[in-house]
Amino acid sequence: MIAAQTALETRMLLRNGEQLLLTVVIPALLLSVFATVDIVDVSGDTAGGSGRAVDFLAPGVLALAVLSTAFTGQAIATGFERRYGVLKRLGASPLPRWALMTAKTGSVLLTEILQIALLTAIAYALGWSPHGSPAAVLLLLLLGTAAFSGLGLLMAGTLRAEATLAAANLVFILLLVGGGVIVSLDRFPEAARAVLDLLPITALSDGLRDVLQHGSALPWGDVGVLAVWAVLGLGAAARFFRWE
Numbered sequence: 001m002i003a004a005q006t007a008l009e010t011r012m013l014l015r016n017g018e019q020l021l022l023t024v025v026i027p028a029l030l031l032s033v034f035a036t037v038d039i040v041d042v043s044g045d046t047a048g049g050s051g052r053a054v055d056f057l058a059p060g061v062l063a064l065a066v067l068s069t070a071f072t073g074q075a076i077a078t079g080f081e082r083r084y085g086v087l088k089r090l091g092a093s094p095l096p097r098w099a100l101m102t103a104k105t106g107s108v109l110l111t112e113i114l115q116i117a118l119l120t121a122i123a124y125a126l127g128w129s130p131h132g133s134p135a136a137v138l139l140l141l142l143l144g145t146a147a148f149s150g151l152g153l154l155m156a157g158t159l160r161a162e163a164t165l166a167a168a169n170l171v172f173i174l175l176l177v178g179g180g181v182i183v184s185l186d187r188f189p190e191a192a193r194a195v196l197d198l199l200p201i202t203a204l205s206d207g208l209r210d211v212l213q214h215g216s217a218l219p220w221g222d223v224g225v226l227a228v229w230a231v232l233g234l235g236a237a238a239r240f241f242r243w244e
Contacts, residue, residue, distance in 0.1 A: 002099050002106070009107035013073065022172075023068045023115060028122055031061040034182055035126045058123040058130070059208035060181040065115040066144045067179075067201055070108050072172045075152035078104070079164035082156060087243050097243070101153075108149060112141070131215030137208060139218065143226035144204040150233025151200075157241030175201040180209075200229040 013019050035054040081087050091097050120128075156164050177183070178192075179201035185193050196202050207222030 001095050002103050005095060005100060005103035006106035006110070009103055010110050013077070013107060013111055016077075019073050019077070023065065023073055023111060024118065027061050027065045027068065027115065027119060030064070030182060031057055031119060031122055032126070035123075052127055052129075054123055054126040054128045055130075055213050056184075056209065057182060058119070058128050059212045060205040061119055061123075062116060062141070062208055063144065063179075063201060063205035064176060064181050065119060066112060066141060066204060067148055067172065067175060069111045069115065070145045070148035071152040072168045073111075073152075074104065074108055074149060075156045075168040076165050078153060078156035079159065079161040079168075082243065083161035085244075091243050105149060108145060112145065116141075130212040132211035133218070136211045136218045139223065140204060140207045140211070140226065143223060143230055144200065147200040147204075147226050147229035147233055150230060150235070150237045153237040153241060154233060157237060157243075175199065180205045198225060200226055203229075 013023075031054075035052075035057050078087070087100075090100055095103075123130075152168070155167060159167065175181070178188070178196055179199055180196070181201065185196055185202065185206075188196060197206075203222040203225035207219045207226070210216040210219045210222070
């Protein structure tokens, strides 16, 4: 039942034009445009890498892909399912509620695999030269997914659908600009950086950048930030999520 529901959730997501725009088109366009056109100066942010913009941008866009699917897309879809009574009816079906949430998580992971494969192919075509341990990258991506999934479900399960739609898109834009995705946090005031460094998107993008661009070992500081957000987000979602 979980496998069938996971497949259904994935098909519904991939058939939704707005979701595809958010999860596939926007990250791919950002990577392609900013890596090939001199819009954002990253020359001072590539120390330890090859000095190419794509080496700085690719890890950040991978983090953005996780944000768009695990947080924004899941929050909006789940919020409207809750509003229209879909979650209530599914909760009364033979599929247990925990199995439904497991299926949603599986759908998010499958979508992320497709996103990462596409973005990696684009980055390689642009001359990307990644370094570091694949295991460290996988751990960061899984922790980022857990953190953003918890926050997305918390939002979808506590706010009205229209409020979730507006808030999720606003957060996506704010984190895109201020989360170290395409612009290094070194370009922000020191007081702002102290706050931005604690955000999950910053921890994920910086952690991936440390591994993939600079070839560092596992960035424990970023892992710790993501783990805290994952525990807090998933715990709060489990506690406050309303099915109706």
